[in-house]
Amino acid sequence: MSKAIFYHAGCPVCISAEQSELEALDQKRFDIEIVHLGEDIFRIDEAEQAGVKSVPALLLDDAVFHINFGAEISELK
Amino acid sequence: MSKAIFYHAGCPVCISAEQSELEALDQKRFDIEIVHLGEDIFRIDEAEQAGVKSVPALLLDDAVFHINFGAEISELK
Numbered sequence: 001m002s003k004a005i006f007y008h009a010g011c012p013v014c015i016s017a018e019q020s021e022l023e024a025l026d027q028k029r030f031d032i033e034i035v036h037l038g039e040d041i042f043r044i045d046e047a048e049q050a051g052v053k054s055v056p057a058l059l060l061d062d063a064v065f066h067i068n069f070g071a072e073i074s075e076l077k
Numbered sequence: 078m079s080k081a082i083f084y085h086a087g088c089p090v091c092i093s094a095e096q097s098e099l100e101a102l103d104q105k106r107f108d109i110e111i112v113h114l115g116e117d118i119f120r121i122d123e124a125e126q127a128g129v130k131s132v133p134a135l136l137l138d139d140a141v142f143h144i145n146f147g148a149e150i151s152e153l154k
Contacts, residue, residue: 002101004101016140017142020137020138020140020142021135021137021142024079024081024102024103024106024107024137025101025102025103026101026102026103026104026105027103028103029101030101058098060097060098060101061097063093063097064145065094065097065098065144065145066144066145066146067142067143067144068141068142068143069143
């Protein structure tokens with residue numbers, strides 16, 4: 001099963017993306033994890049190392065997709 | 078069945094998004110159309126009216142998701 005991680009920060013743009021975009025993924029093939037970087041700030045380093053520059057972002061295996069624009073990751077620190 | 082339209086312009090960022098992001102969609106629930114706006118320039122108006130501001134972009138029903146950044150739609154005209 002592939003891993004999909006959705007990083008967000010609770011912003012309106014993030015929530016909109018979460019609802020539509022995650023719902024559209026093939027749930028049979030993806031193990032989906034949702035990470036709120038505003039709350040789980042200890043995971044910001046991990047997100048940055050994966051290539052996340054802004055939220056909301058979707059990590060599909062090793063590929064990062066920045067979806068629309070909610071906030072710079074540097075603003076969450 | 079829901080409609081998903083992926084608008085792109087053949088750029089490297091577009092192709093990367095197409096391969097990973099579209100492949101991740103639930104193909105049983107989405108009728109997926111891929112539109113190359115650099116070739117089908119007559120569809121630029123339609124894309125703009127749907128809210129597309131840059132490519133690559135994914136339209137899921139009525140929601141537009143700008144995925145990473147390849148080019149401004151104005152550059153394709």
